[in-house]
Amino acid sequence: MTVKAKKHLGQHFLKDENIAQKIADTLSYEGYKNVLEIGPGMGVLTKYLLEKEITTYVIEIDTESVEYLQANYLNLASRIIEKDFLKYDLKEIFNKEPFAVIGNFPYNISTQIIFKTLEMRDHIPEFSGMFQKEVAKRICSKEGSKVYGILSVLTQAFYNADYLFTVPPTVFNPPPKVDSGVLRLSRKEDYNLPCDEKLFFKVVKTAFQQRRKTLRNSLKTFNLSDNLKANVIFGKRPEQLTVSQFVELTQLIEKDSK
Structure with missing residues (x-):
């Protein structure tokens, strides 16, 4: 058979x-x-x-x-x-x-x-x-x-x-x-992220949905403050960020929303 x-x-x-x-x-x-x-x-x-x-x-x-x-x-x-x-x-x-x-x-x-x-x-x-x-x-x-x-x-x-x-x-x-x-x-030995993991997933998925745009434009739905959007990281496109930079980005968005 x-x-x-x-x-x-x-x-x-x-x-x-x-x-x-x-x-x-x-x-x-x-x-x-x-x-x-x-x-x-x-x-x-x-x-x-x-x-x-x-x-x-x-x-x-x-x-x-x-x-x-x-x-x-x-x-x-x-x-x-x-x-x-x-x-x-x-x-x-x-x-x-x-x-x-x-x-x-x-x-x-x-x-x-x-x-x-x-x-x-x-x-x-x-x-x-x-x-x-x-x-x-x-x-x-x-x-x-x-x-x-x-x-x-x-x-x-x-x-x-x-x-x-x-x-x-x-x-x-x-x-x-x-x-x-x-x-x-x-x-990884330490695989717990030092940020809100649900928010991390959301940030990554949203950023890459418009991968040709800068993060300033692709993450508009997060209603970020002008102060945060002035950060140099928002002038980059998603494929330019390392994994740890995406973690940092999530931390920034987390702080901004408080």
Whole structure:
């Protein structure tokens, strides 16, 4: 039995064993006892995770893939979660225990996977996996880059992001139309921001919605005082600011509104 890749689920099954092993080796497996693989398909990556000294769980929405895994990975059967990662409350499985996340992620939900990981950052110290190359590059890019944006700043506020290697379309069935990229996120030792975190998210998202404008113009909805808008930082465009400068910007806006 093999599983047919389903277009509506964005499935492209990895068929290269070496790359599967390389992805499994991207995590440190230190500081947590559990790892969760998103979208295991037919288990090409799962197989290498099961060799590690860690408890592997998988979460899979595709019934056919679940049946395949249950038939072929008997020692995993009780840890197959047939749910949608984006909608499922993982505390039901892990309670407050930390866990790592790994996977060959469906392209159509990859940025949503990142946002859910950020929401669960208290529980996820490490994360690695495969994205569309341009998305992986965007997540890891630094200020000044054309692709630096909301995803880069929000992720790097809490995690160190490393782009590891590029994967060609030929190692998938069916092959996607673009290259893929593997990245690793390692949560920062101190990942609590010295500002209002909800406001930080709002400032970053609002600033990049009009990325060609200066912050003075793009952040108009915050009703900033003229005194604050005179600050030199407001003459910059969002892609010129480092993550720590976005934190400083949030602190300034916070003080201004009091």
